[in-house]
Each structure stands twice: as structure tokens, then as C-alpha cells.
Amino acid sequence: MAGPYQMKAAPKRKNEEASLAALNALRVLDSEPEPEFDAIVRTAAEICGAPISLISLIDRDRQWFKANVGLPGTAETPREFAFCDHAVLGSDLFEVPDAMQDSRFADNPLVVGSPDIRFYAGAPVLLNDGICVGTLCVMDRKPRRLSEKQRETLRCLSRTVAHALQGRYAIRETLRLVSRLSEQHELLRVTLQSVADGIVTTDAEGNVSLLNPVAERLTGWSTSEAQGRGLSEVLCVIADASVVASQSGSYDLLVSRGGRRYGIEKSVTPILKEDGSVLGEVCVFRDVTEQRRSYAQIAYRATHDMLTGLANRSEFDTQLGRALHTTRTTRVRHALMYIDLDQFKRLNDACGHAAGDRLLKQFARLLTATVRGGDTVSRLGGDEFAVILVDCALDDARRLAQEICDHMEDFRFAHGELKFRVGASIGVVRIDDHWRSEAVLLQAADAACFAAKEAGRNRVHLWGETDLAVQAREEGLRWAMQIEQALDENRFQLFAQRIVPLNRPANAVHAEVLLRMVARDGALVPPGAFLPAAERYNLSSRIDRWVLLRTLHWLRSASNQARIDMLSVNLSGHSVGDPAFHVWACGKLDEAGSALCSKLCLEITETSGVSNLVQAAAFIVALRSRGVRVALDDFGSGTASFGFLKKLSVDFLKIDGQFVREMLTDALNEAAVRCFVDVAKVVGMKTIAEFVESPAVMSQLKRMGVDYAQGFLVHQPEPIDGLLDDFPNAVARAPTQSVHELRTCS
Numbered sequence: 071m072a073g074p075y076q077m078k079a080a081p082k083r084k085n086e087e088a089s090l091a092a093l094n095a096l097r098v099l100d101s102e103p104e105p106e107f108d109a110i111v112r113t114a115a116e117i118c119g120a121p122i123s124l125i126s127l128i129d130r131d132r133q134w135f136k137a138n139v140g141l142p143g144t145a146e147t148p149r150e151f152a153f154c155d156h157a158v159l160g161s162d163l164f165e166v167p168d169a170m171q172d173s174r175f176a177d178n179p180l181v182v183g184s185p186d187i188r189f190y191a192g193a194p195v196l197l198n199d200g201i202c203v204g205t206l207c208v209m210d211r212k213p214r215r216l217s218e219k220q221r222e223t224l225r226c227l228s229r230t231v232a233h234a235l236q237g238r239y240a241i242r243e244t245l246r247l248v249s250r251l252s253e254q255h256e257l258l259r260v261t262l263q264s265v266a267d268g269i270v271t272t273d274a275e276g277n278v279s280l281l282n283p284v285a286e287r288l289t290g291w292s293t294s295e296a297q298g299r300g301l302s303e304v305l306c307v308i309a310d311a312s313v314v315a316s317q318s319g320s321y322d323l324l325v326s327r328g329g330r331r332y333g334i335e336k337s338v339t340p341i342l343k344e345d346g347s348v349l350g351e352v353c354v355f356r357d358v359t360e361q362r363r364s365y366a367q368i369a370y371r372a373t374h375d376m377l378t379g380l381a382n383r384s385e386f387d388t389q390l391g392r393a394l395h396t397t398r399t400t401r402v403r404h405a406l407m408y409i410d411l412d413q414f415k416r417l418n419d420a421c422g423h424a425a426g427d428r429l430l431k432q433f434a435r436l437l438t439a440t441v442r443g444g445d446t447v448s449r450l451g452g453d454e455f456a457v458i459l460v461d462c463a464l465d466d467a468r469r470l471a472q473e474i475c476d477h478m479e480d481f482r483f484a485h486g487e488l489k490f491r492v493g494a495s496i497g498v499v500r501i502d503d504h505w506r507s508e509a510v511l512l513q514a515a516d517a518a519c520f521a522a523k524e525a526g527r528n529r530v531h532l533w534g535e536t537d538l539a540v541q542a543r544e545e546g547l548r549w550a551m552q553i554e555q556a557l558d559e560n561r562f563q564l565f566a567q568r569i570v571p572l573n574r575p576a577n578a579v580h581a582e583v584l585l586r587m588v589a590r591d592g593a594l595v596p597p598g599a600f601l602p603a604a605e606r607y608n609l610s611s612r613i614d615r616w617v618l619l620r621t622l623h624w625l626r627s628a629s630n631q632a633r634i635d636m637l638s639v640n641l642s643g644h645s646v647g648d649p650a651f652h653v654w655a656c657g658k659l660d661e662a663g664s665a666l667c668s669k670l671c672l673e674i675t676e677t678s679g680v681s682n683l684v685q686a687a688a689f690i691v692a693l694r695s696r697g698v699r700v701a702l703d704d705f706g707s708g709t710a711s712f713g714f715l716k717k718l719s720v721d722f723l724k725i726d727g728q729f730v731r732e733m734l735t736d737a738l739n740e741a742a743v744r745c746f747v748d749v750a751k752v753v754g755m756k757t758i759a760e761f762v763e764s765p766a767v768m769s770q771l772k773r774m775g776v777d778y779a780q781g782f783l784v785h786q787p788e789p790i791d792g793l794l795d796d797f798p799n800a801v802a803r804a805p806t807q808s809v810h811e812l813r814t815c816s
Contacts, residue, residue, distance in 0.1 A: 076176050080155040085201065088132055089158075093203040096239045099127065100136055105321075106234050107137035109365060110206065114227050115139045116384060117371040118220045120208035122185065125195070125231055126154040127204035140209070141185060151180050154205040157192035161202070163221050166190040168213035186211045191221070193228035193240035197236060206231050222253040223368075230364070235332035237335075237356065268334075268357045270296075270305055271341070274350050280305050288334075288357060290327030305353060307336070310362075321362065324355070333362040375449040386448035386456055390501075390508050393458050397503045399566070404501035405459040405467030408515035409437070409474070412527040414453035421485045429483050429492065436481070440474050456515070464500045464532070471496040471530040478528055493528025495519055500533070513547055549603035552587070557612055561588040564620055566637070566793045568785035570759060572772040578635035579794060582673070582780065583621050584787050585613070610642035611651050618655060622662045624790060625669055633794055639702060646674050652689045659696050667697040671722065675703045687717055694719065701758070705746060715753050723750045726759025732786055734766055747775050 076590035079714035083089050093099065107125055115123035122140030126133045133152040135145055151156055153175065157164035169188050180187050192207030208216075213282060216224070268285035272278055278296045281304070283449045285290055289304055310321040324332045336355035340348050373385040381389065393404045411433060428451065437455060438447050446458040459467050474494055482489040497518025505511040512706040514533050522531035539787040556562055565584040570576050587595035604610040621639050628634060645651040659667050672693060674686060688698050700713075715723075725746050733739040743759070750757045759771050762781030771779060 078174065079150040080152075080159060083158060083202070089128070089201050089203060091203045092197060092199075093127055096203070096235055098136060098235060098238065099129060101136070103137065106240075106365070107231070108139075109369075110227055110234070111137040111139045113365075113368050113372055114208055114224060115367075116214060117223050118191070118208040119384075120189075120210045122187075122209040124154075124207050124209075125204065126152065126192070126207060127195075128152070128155060128158050133204070136204075147180070151178055153178075153180075153187070153190045153209075154192050154207055157207065158194055158202045158203045160195065161194060163191060163193045163225055164205075165192075165216065165221075167215050170213075174396075185209075188212050189214045191216050191224060193224045195228050195232045195235070195248055197232055203235070227368070230361075231651055233361075237358075259422070263509060267354050270301065270353045270355075272301050272350045272353075276301055276346055276351070279350065285355075288324060288326060288332055288355075290330075301351070301353065305355075307334070332357050333359040378431055378449050380434050380455070381446055381448040383448065383450050386446065386450060386458070387508065389446045389448075389458055390512070393460065393501050394505060394508055394511065397501055402461050403463070405462045405464055406499045406501055406511065406515045407459065407467065407471050407474075408458040408497040408499070408512070408519040409455040409457070410495050410519050410523060411453040411455075412495055412523065413490070414492065417483065417490050417492065419487075421488075421490075425483075425485050431495075432483070433492075436477055437474065440477060456512075458501075464498070467498050467500075468530055468532060471498050475528050475530060493524040495527050497522055498529045498530060498532050504665060517547070546603045546606055549600050550607040550609060553600055553604055553607075553609050553613070556587050557609075558618060561590075562586070562613075562616060562620075563588055563594070564617070564624065564790040565787045566790040567787040568793070569638070569778050569780040570784050572768070572776055572779055578633055580638075580778070581637045581785075581793055582638040582640070583617065583790065585617055605642065605644070608644060611645045611648055614641050614645045614651070615654065618658065621670070622658065622666060625666050626662070628794070630794065631665075631669070634669050636669055636671050636699065638673050640673045640675075640703065646654065646689065647685050649685060652685070652692065656692050656696070659693070659698060664697050671699040672705040673699055673701040673724065683717060687719075690718060690720065694721075702755075704760075715749065715755070720755060722758055722778075723755045724758045724760055724780075727781075730759045730767065730771070730781075731761045731763060734764075734770060740770075742772055743771075743776070751775070769801065 073155050098138055111123040111125060115121065120140075124138055125134055125136040125139070125789050128149065130149070130150050132146045133154050135141070138144065153164075153166065153169075156174065165173055166175060167180045167189060169178065169190065175181050175187075175190075189210040189212065190207060191209075192204045192205035195204045195206060206224060208224065220271075229399045251348055262598045265282060266284065266630075269280075269287050270278060270285050270289075271280040277298050278291075278301055281289065281291060281293045281296055285305075289296070291299075291304050307322045307324045308325060310323045322334050322336060324334045326332070334355045335358050336353060338351055338353045341350045343349055368491050373382060374380065390406070393406075396402055397404065411429075414426065416428070417429065430449070430677045433455070434447070434449065437457065441447060441457050441459065441460075444460050445462075446460075448456045448458075450456055459470065462470075474496060476672045478492060478494045481492060483492050484490075497515045497520070499511060499515040499518060501511065505514075512534075518533040524577060563586045565586055566581040567584060568576075569580045569582060571580075585597050587600055589595055601610070601613075604613055618639055625631070625634065625637065645655075659670075674690075693700055699721040700719075701724050702718060702720045703724045704726045705723050721747060725743055729739045729742045729746075733743055747757050755779040757775075758778040758780055760780050762768050762771065762779040762783050764783060768779055768783060
């Protein structure tokens with residue numbers, strides 16, 4: 071916890087008494103659960119990926135839950151502890167990314183004790199007159215944020231809650247009105263003409279006596295035609311067979327006289343005299359066809375991939391859990407295929423995202439047509455797919471997988487006049503009772519898929535416990551788990567290595583920020599051990615965010631900023647090509663201010679800059695407009711032409727160490743360095759030579775006109791907190807130090 075807090079209850083709403091009156095008028099407090107509200111909280115939890123979702127209504131001294139997912143057995147809590155009591159103060163979504171870091175909630179009993187809330191987002195439930203009676207909210211036990219799409223969906227669902235509450239109230243009000251006017255037939259007839267719901271009344275024998283205009287329209291019967299007929303003949307109601315089995319409650323369909331079907335909600339109430347004798351019945355019903363269609367669309371979106379129409383990752387996880395459960399309770403065995411399209415990124419980059427989407431949809435159709443009807447076909451994300459083969463032997467699964475590869479062997483994706491060959495690497499795993507969890511099973515399938523790709527692409531690989539390729543994949547997965555744990559537990563440490571000018575004194579510190587992982591035993595893990603796994607498992611952008619935030623914090627808290635010229639921070643290829651990272655980074659730089667930005671340089675590698683040229687160029691323009699300098703790292707290691715330097719307006723060119731280290735003994739390397747220096751001067755860039763490890767190399771670089779040097783000769787990397795110690799004396803001593811024994815420490 072960031073500091074001592076004392077929880078304060080939210081202030082009362084400005085229209086507190088009016089809000090309480092509106093809530094009481096709805097007559098919903100302490101009512102029984104109802105299917106439509108339960109469906110809304112399940113949908114909110116699914117779309118937002120949250121374990122807890124509630125419809126919370128704010129009473130005078132409590133919050134009461136009309137619907138509840140994730141807090142079984144809990145119907146209400148004191149109002150003073152309610153996050154929702156804060157949410158109802160505004161008219162838009164209220165979000166708490168980390169309750170432990172928010173002074174309003176850090177010592178809230180619901181945060182420090184069960185249910186351990188860390189994240190909250192609530193959208194106010196506003197009635198037609200603008201009065202707020204509660205919220206639709208989602209909660210999690212770990213810090214996080216909703217995406218913009220999730221926020222908008224939560225807002226839409228909160229409006230659905232408001233409509234449902236008011237519709238529920240309208241039906242009950244109609245019933246009350248009909249009961250009171252049951253013996254005043256003429257007044258009843260006039261009143262029923264204006265009611266928006268369908269109303270049918272019967273006599274004591276159950277024969278129809280009256281239909282209002284809405285009921286006539288929906289049933290297809292006029293009052294004169296329906297009078298004297300049985301209620302079930304006029305109001306033909308059947309169960310809605312389209313409702314999925316997982317939904318609670320029953321849903322009715324009204325079949326009109328002409329065969330048209332309407333989704334309805336209905337209620338039948340006896341009409342009683344004062345002495346309790348029955349005069350007849352009144353059936354009130356309303357057309358909820360569009361409402362159910364909206365619910366169905368929301369449910370579909372929660373379980374399906376919108377691009378391909380296949381099951382999405384969430385639905386796949388659910389079905390995989392069911393399949394694994396059946397193997398433990400029955401003798402049925404299943405199989406899992408994990409599929410990755412070969413060369414998809416190359417096609418996507420060459421032809422654009424629209425073409426990539428077209429390919430994904432074509433492959434989805436091919437996949438669905440190849441497997442069996444009862445199998446679950448899913449798109450997990452990007453170009454990765456999975457198929458759960460129910461009650462399928464491993465040999466049959468391998469045959470189906472090979473059939474997919476055979477189809478892809480003949481398949482050509484057409485884009486204009488171009489045709490592309492696209493393959494599918496498939497890993498196949500038996501689903502049986504020896505897998506301890508869905509996650510381990512999926513990792514094995516992913517590993518087998520990777521082995522298929524490593525073996526030559528467009529082929530099938532069966533999971534085998536002794537596969538060397540699979541074991542290597544598992545090693546990568548272990549590193550990925552360690553990286554995630556280190557990020558969550560803040561077990562990384564910033565190091566730095568100085569960069570010195572070759573043609574003038576070093577008046578201030580110029581250094582590159584480096585990274586070490588701190589193992590649980592305190593040992594430092596070099597980046598070469600974990601960064602390959604970070605790149606493979608899309609964790610590099612998370613690391614980049616961590617490093618950039620800590621570097622800005624260190625700059626901000628440095629005791630003598632005047633002694634700092636510039637700190638360089640490396641960015642991965644994922645971050646360079648990710649527009650979302652660009653937006654986030656620019657936001658953090660704007661918060662830091664121009665003074666700190668002027669002391670920052672972001673390094674992108676030559677290969678990442680070229681492979682994401684359009685995104686990289688736009689990002690560089692945004693960085694330089696904020697005063698941040700940019701370096702092109704490892705120049706010469708890729709396949710870029712010098713023409714790309716015109717398109718990437720950077721400040722520094724860092725010459726790859728493979729050319730620098732042996733330039734005195736390799737004439738070609740020396741020529742390459744001279745060429746890089748000449749080109750950099752032409753385009754107005756400064757040059758930095760990496761891997762400078764001997765005084766002779768440094769002297770030659772100086773004669774060649776290189777501007778800066780970096781390497782063990784200049785400075786052995788050290789924790790960043792010691793970077794300013796003994797400056798500039800340490801820089802003056804550096805060229806005389808021996809560095810050969812330090813090469814393996816980088």
C-alpha cells in the first residue's frame with residue numbers, strides 16, 4: 071500500500087431522495103432472481119473477462135444485488151463499503167484500475183479482505199428521467215483496465231438493465247391497473263386502448279372476452295373473432311427452442327394466427343371480486359423480439375470471433391475444459407489440433423490487413439469444411455487456430471490434420487494478379503486424463519505446432535514427451551512464465567553503460583540503459599537468456615513499458631540532472647510496430663515534460679525499423695516532435711539499403727559491433743565502417759561505434775571520424791544508480807582498462 075489511508079464513504083447523490091423514491095417505485099428490491107438480468111451480468115463478465123459482475127441497486131443504507139456472478143451467497147453489502155456508491159455520482163463509466171493504490175478504497179474491507187477486490191468498473195443505470203438507481207459493474211481480483219470496446223459494451227449493457235427494470239415495472243403496473251378496474255368494463259376498455267402491452271381477458275370459464283389493440287395485432291385475432299374461444303387457442307404460446315441450454319429460465323414464443331412468431335414476456339393474474347371469487351383472468355404480455363435479438367447478438371459476440379465466425383478464445387477455453395473433464399469421468403478420449411498459418415505475417419505486410427483478413431476467412435471455411443460437424447473450431451487470435459476433435463482417436467486426428475495440410479498444399483491465395491502459397495503447421499495432442507490442466511495441454515499443443523513449423527512448415531507433428539524441439543519450446547515457455555512473474559513482482563533492474571565522445575571532452579553523462587532480471591535467489595540474469603523468449607511470446611512490449619517508465623522515474627528523481635546529457639533506451643520490434651504502444655509511450659512522454667524528453671533517446675534496431683517502416687517513421691516523427699532523440703541500432707546487421715535512412719529521420723547511427731570488434735584485422739569490416747560514417751555525415755546523423763574493446767580500435771575510430779564509442783573499454787555496465795558516481799574521472803580512466811575478460815558478461 072502506498073501510504074496510510076482512512077476509508078471515506080462516498081458523498082450522497084445530489085438528488086438522493088428522488089433516486090431512492092424512483093428505486094422504491096420500481097418495486098424490485100429483494101425480488102427473486104430473473105433470467106434476463108442474470109443473462110446481462112453473465113455477458114458483462116464474459117466480454118470484460120472479469121470473474122465478478124453485479125447489477126447493484128443503491129438503497130438508503132445498503133447496496134442490493136439484483137443479479138450476481140462471482141459472489142455466490144452474497145445478496146447485499148453495507149452502502150458505506152460500496153464502490154458503486156461512488157459510481158452513481160456520475161453519469162458515465164467509473165473505473166478503478168487498482169483499489170490498493172486508490173486512497174478511497176485502499177483500506178476498504180472488500181479490498182483488504184474477501185472478496186479481495188483490486189479492479190472495479192461500473193456503468194450507472196439511468197432511468198428515462200435521468201435518475202440513477204444503481205450500476206452494472208465488473209470486478210477483478212487483480213489490477214487491470216478495460217479496453218475501450220469493453221467500456222462501450224458495459225455502457226450499452228447498463229442501458230439494457232435500465233430498460234429491463236422499467237419494462238418490469240410497466241408490466242406490474244399494468245396488472246395492478248387491470249385488477250383495480252376489473253368490474254368497470256367501459257373504463258377498462260378505454261384504458262386498455264392506450265396500454266403499450268398486449269392484454270387479453272377471460273371470463274370465469276377461461277374463454278376470451280376482450281383483446282386490446284396491441285393483443286389483436288400480435289395474435290392476429292380481433293376481439294369479435296376471439297370472444298368465446300379458449301385462451302390457449304387465441305394466445306398460442308410455445309417454448310422458444312432457439313434459446314441455448316446454458317441460459318436460465320424459460321422463454322415464450324407467441325405464434326400468431328397467421329404463423330408469425332414473436333418473443334414475449336407474459337404474466338397471468340386472476341381477476342377477483344371483493345369476496346375473493348374469480349371473475350376471470352387477465353393476461354398481460356409484451357413483444358420482446360428485438361430485445362431477445364439484442365441479447366442473442368451480445369451472447370454471440372461473447373463466444374464467437376467476429377472476423378471468421380468461429381468460436382473465439384473464451385469459448386474455446388470453455389469447450390477445452392469440458393473435453394478434459396469428460397476424459398476424467400468417462401472413457402471417451404478426444405484430440406486437440408493447434409494450427410498456425412505459415413508466412414501469414416509476410417503476406418499481411420505485403421498486401422495489407424484487408425488481404426490478411428480475407429485469407430483468415432478463407433482458411434476458416436476450409437477448416438470447417440474439413441473437420442467433422444460436432445468438432446469445435448476456434449480462432450485463438452492472429453493467425454492461430456485450434457480444433458477440439460470430440461471422441462476422436464489420435465490416428466484419426468492425424469489423418470484429419472494431414473488432410474488440412476494437403477488442402478493447403480494445393481491452396482493459393484489470390485491478391486490481384488499475385489498468388490501466394492500459404493501452409494499450415496499443425497500440432498496434434500491426445501486429450502486424456504493425464505493432463506493436469508487446460509493450460510498445460512494447450513502449451514503442449516502449441517509446442518507440437520512449433521515443432522512442425524521448425525521441421526519445414528505445412529506439416530503435422532504429434533506431441534511426444536521426448537521431442538527435442540518440444541523440450542526447447544518448453545524451455546521457452548518456462549522463461550516466458552519467469553518473465554511474467556518478474557514483471558508482476560518488479561524483479562528487474564536497470565543497468566547502464568556509458569557512451570563517450572571521441573572528438574571532445576565528456577561534459578555530461580551519455581549512456582545506454584540495459585536490463586537484468588533478478589532471480590528469486592538474488593542472482594542477476596543477463597538479457598540474452600530471457601529476451602528471446604520475450605520476443606517469441608509477445609512479452610517484449612511489456613518489458614519495454616517497464617524499462618521506459620523506470621528510466622523516466624530515474625531521470626525525474628536524479629539529484630543532479632545537469633550532469634546527464636542523454637539516456638538511450640532500446641525498443642523491441644514488437645513495440646516499434648505496435649500503434650497501441652506508440653500512443654501509450656507518447657502519453658507517458660507528454661506527462662514527463664520537455665525537460666526530461668530532451669535527455670532521452672529511443673533506440674530501434676535496423677531490422678525492426680525496416681520491417682515496420684510506415685509505423686516506425688510515424689513513431690519517430692512523434693518522438694522527435696517531443697524533443698526525444700532517436701537512434702538506429704545495430705546498423706549493418708540487417709538487409710536494409712541506405713535509402714531507408716532518408717525515410718527514417720534519426721539522430722544517431724549505431725554501427726553494429728560485428729564490424730567494429732575486428733576492424734583492424736579485417737579490411738572489409740573497416741571499409742564498411744568508413745562507408746557507414748560517410749553516409750551518416752551526408753544525412754546529418756552522428757555515429758556511435760558499439761563493442762569498442764581496445765585502445766587501438768578506439769584510436770582508429772577517432773581517425774575515421776566516428777563521433778562516439780561504446781563498449782567495455784569505455785565502461786563496464788553497472789547498476790544505473792551508480793552511473794553518476796565519480797564522473798567524469800571514471801570516463802577519463804576508461805581507455806586504459808583491459809576488457810577482454812569482460813566480453814562474456816554483456
